[in-house]
Amino acid sequence: MKEVRVGLIGTGYMGKAHAIALRAMPAVFPVDARVICELLADPVAQRAEKYCREFCFNRWTDDWQALVADEAVDVVDICAPNFLHYDMAMAAIAQGKHVYCEKPLSLSAEQSLEMTEAAEAAGVKTLVGYNYAKNPATALAKEIIESGEIGEVIHFRGTHIEDYLADPSIPYSWRLQRKMAGLGALGDLCHIINMAQLLVGGIEQVCADMQTVIKRRPIVGSDDMGEVENEDQAHMMMRFTAGAIGTIECSRVAHGRKLGLTYEVTGTKGSLVFDQERQNELQFYSAADASNRQGFRTILVGPEHPDYAAFCCAPGHGLGFNDQKIIEVRDLIEGIVNERAIWPDFRAALAVDNVNAAAERSFLEQRWVNV
Amino acid sequence: MKEVRVGLIGTGYMGKAHAIALRAMPAVFPVDARVICELLADPVAQRAEKYCREFCFNRWTDDWQALVADEAVDVVDICAPNFLHYDMAMAAIAQGKHVYCEKPLSLSAEQSLEMTEAAEAAGVKTLVGYNYAKNPATALAKEIIESGEIGEVIHFRGTHIEDYLADPSIPYSWRLQRKMAGLGALGDLCHIINMAQLLVGGIEQVCADMQTVIKRRPIVGSDDMGEVENEDQAHMMMRFTAGAIGTIECSRVAHGRKLGLTYEVTGTKGSLVFDQERQNELQFYSAADASNRQGFRTILVGPEHPDYAAFCCAPGHGLGFNDQKIIEVRDLIEGIVNERAIWPDFRAALAVDNVNAAAERSFLEQRWVNV
Amino acid sequence: MKEVRVGLIGTGYMGKAHAIALRAMPAVFPVDARVICELLADPVAQRAEKYCREFCFNRWTDDWQALVADEAVDVVDICAPNFLHYDMAMAAIAQGKHVYCEKPLSLSAEQSLEMTEAAEAAGVKTLVGYNYAKNPATALAKEIIESGEIGEVIHFRGTHIEDYLADPSIPYSWRLQRKMAGLGALGDLCHIINMAQLLVGGIEQVCADMQTVIKRRPIVGSDDMGEVENEDQAHMMMRFTAGAIGTIECSRVAHGRKLGLTYEVTGTKGSLVFDQERQNELQFYSAADASNRQGFRTILVGPEHPDYAAFCCAPGHGLGFNDQKIIEVRDLIEGIVNERAIWPDFRAALAVDNVNAAAERSFLEQRWVNV
């Protein structure tokens, strides 16, 4: 049985989510490979040691470059802040390692393009953590769309709105600085763009608006306020290559929305509605139902739908956030050991970044922009 | 007790809704006036006679100009197709009659401006049928916003989407022709623009996109297809005078949506969510709740909320579509007999038409446009 | 055109609801009769006069016996407190008048039986105000059950729970005394029993439990507390003649429930779920759907469903509480002028009272009881 040895950089929320998924995946999916949690990196040695134990890794280091260079590492798994993705991924690719990277891929479409080309030239596998696309409910949505059951898609309305920065007393951080984080709400909550592309295909033109609502935030341990450099909320109109039109909205200051990743896909024969806060449900409306029995039906995902059966034997039991990461890790490991294409790879993540770059240009120039 | 004698033009769906409301209102609200359903006009005499009886009117005519000129008519109530609003209203105003008119007010912002100025010069009362603004749940939303409970409004997302033309076999009609109907989805489903203005205030700039999805429709009694001249779906980004940004979407081809008139208003201290298909509920999220007890709460409108107590003694009983028209008629009659301002009058309806006109210009010129 | 002249006794909440419905009905349904709101009775003359004007009635009296005897009255409409129903109805029947009576029909199954037999012997028409059975969504539920679409019914779970007495500071009243009100929650919220019988048929055996939660309440204008003599909450298990089993729960102290009149009907081929707080929706699950597309679908009632088209031209517009009363009045008037059977008449209401009487006996004797 092949071994896949993972080196994970980062011990924050995403680091832990990856650790859980890497550990749990083999018990969920009978993949023909041994996944080994080999090496964990955190710049603070004490933290690295603590989380090495807690995350069930074999070894730790306080030097990510040592991790990237470590011979016992096959996959470099990047869960560090956005501004480090580029350097880490490029170093890993240079070492011929596969790269598993959290989103957004980098700070700019330019960086992402460079990373994509480097990875493709090196022939390494890549996967970017757009985990919500792995949810069986969204996989079912894709299946329904591809089957033609809702006809030709004519409209897409998506949101990814949360309220993690709605409280103005939340302090200043790297997430609010252009050099460290890139875009704000659009950059962090770009899952919905990935989802639009997954479900409706390429986006050709966008016209966007954005706004920083809370312009200054308290700096921890200081009386000064930090200037917020990226947007709190944004929305855009889009035109898809296939002819549909749509809108997308992202916000980090939308009181009440915790994971307001939603979409409504309208077709010429039916519609789909989804809300990640109820991740095990897909609303499906079919114009093919008898006219006096039509209505949105709530499909609870179950063993007949993609990837669900490995988790539970019946609908209603339900998957959680971490289970999406388990599916993602399955795709990563299977892609590597079976030399199969992985989605979403760097190129797919670049497509998201291209939309965001166009959105920003559109806002700055106050006009429609080609992606 | 004063009398208010109404002359109603039109016997279609809206004609009937007005007839029901005119008849029922006095039993619901103890208004200090007698409402008399005096005269009903329909160009087809047989129909006028039939509906005069069914709508409980005193007299009928097949000539709307006779109705407008009739001495026993105090209010001309216009429920005729859009393209007739202008002539009918102008004739009524010329006779010094009050005018109660269905939306959209006219075929263009230019016509609406002329009508508004004529009505104001004549000193007659006007009311335009944006009935959803009369719903107690939306009145409550306004109350909450004005109270400051959700803080400063920063975002508005609205939709008015329906599927009444989603089936391509639905035949060609006057609604699909520019000269008869004006705009398509935007024109017919402009309630959401009225609601945005009610809740968030003036709209200053818009950038819109629109699309005709089903380009030809069968002509009844012919082998020809009629060319659809106005949009099936549209959306726009908006900037409000008060600083908030937002989006609005209108569609008449959105499978599954029957009265998808929805809004989400985000403020700096909370949020409101509403869906007209559940017209007796308002979702309210308050950041003032204890952090571990926060959540959208479903307020069922009841006697403590605006205008509800006249209908029912307890929450949960609920109002229906026609009840909104009853509130609207109450506003009309009270405005007339007490010489009070009425909202939304022609000027308020003109504000909607101005947004739509700007949206159309924005689409044609592919740019942001000032309203 | 025939005339039906109504004498209404009572000016409280139900009195007003009847007044609105009597006035509005003819504009909604093209019934071949003139409904005349002839005479209104309230024991307090000043109130009778005031409401005569507000309810749009022709005349008033402070003597219900005068009303019953009035030659110009064809139908006696009883909206007085429960303990008066028996005397008023018996007097009306003795005069050969049709009787429209609010629920519960009387204070006991014995009284109801006497009233039923008197009405049948006299050949007058009767209708009891189980208005929720008139809701198009429940009419659709009945249609679906009768069509066999959910197969044979095997289970019914119903509730009618409200919170109008949940607050212990709400004062003592006639509703809490056995001699005046009869049963408590079960008596007042017996709509759900009527609904069970409508949808699943006769109830043969019951076993019930009940409880008075708030045992004393303040008497207005006194320092004393009044003893609550009937139950605040109750539930029962039932066995239907047709073989299904079920439960029913009634409460007037269920915090948060405003009109928690709900049912779930399970059949061998599908299920129906309804909640009166969302009165325009019926949830329908069909095992005949493709196994990977199954789910409860939300049918929004519309013109294709019973009685809806007279109110609105499209689904989503929705009916409210008073609209159910309008349908009820339509049934009353059509029953009278066309000499058709009316449902639910006194005999149907007696069936409800028989279940309640059996429930009470079951509780007192702590055993299953035949209805």
Place this chain on the structure above:
Amino acid sequence: MKEVRVGLIGTGYMGKAHAIALRAMPAVFPVDARVICELLADPVAQRAEKYCREFCFNRWTDDWQALVADEAVDVVDICAPNFLHYDMAMAAIAQGKHVYCEKPLSLSAEQSLEMTEAAEAAGVKTLVGYNYAKNPATALAKEIIESGEIGEVIHFRGTHIEDYLADPSIPYSWRLQRKMAGLGALGDLCHIINMAQLLVGGIEQVCADMQTVIKRRPIVGSDDMGEVENEDQAHMMMRFTAGAIGTIECSRVAHGRKLGLTYEVTGTKGSLVFDQERQNELQFYSAADASNRQGFRTILVGPEHPDYAAFCCAPGHGLGFNDQKIIEVRDLIEGIVNERAIWPDFRAALAVDNVNAAAERSFLEQRWVNV
């Protein structure tokens, strides 16, 4: 660091769920112990070998008695069919092993009592798999009740209804035989009884009804039909020691319900509503809210609520079925290594079985029965 070595018996759905949880738990919760998946038993050697690999266990056996006797096993984890629980648990206890057993604990209250007393006498730790009680939303419900926020509990309505046997073509199996499975719907779906006891406390009296809807089912590989020996649906009325009353319903033939484990807890100051199909939401109604702002609020569980923070950093991300098992395993391991009480242990599971036994007696004798 202490080691806890687990021997798992059973490779079906529950076996896999335990395997996933045992493997994933240490990466989720920083428990001070090493959990070792030591030995897996399945009577079919080939299956044992296959699942040993897939479930990430060290060794396998086809003899559960060998597993129980194995020196390297500290905890015997029983995921075998119901009728084997007694023998396996008694054998494990005799060896001084801790026992982790799926529900129901045994085939009868008598067996469960014997097992409980044996475990207590031996001083071994026990845990029974009532996993839904581990859901943070239900833990939050308990917290709210204990805080007094909804006052004194007066009513409990619970259901555990599913449709896994609603299709009459589903074949005969051990689950339908008294000797192998014990009770039917009540036995299998007894989670709701455990939940009632968790939230409202001891149940003193019950009165139950039950029914086998589909009386015969096809035997696989035969033309004969097998006689169904236990109930498809059941419900009972209950009286709690603390004074509340309630109802519980269980069904395995309730079309449309996949995990219809729901409860509504009514108190004198508020209410809670929960549905396991939306396991990350708790509906909370507080009478302490301003009267015109009251409504059920949807609390999305998050890091401020019990046990959630170990899984995800923010509300909305959500837990799935397997995550509840992870919490359960955490309780097991912590209970063992820290010598702390574990809930629900055999005694708590016995309390469930006692209610079921009383329910059955109540049905057979058609009367109320003391538990």
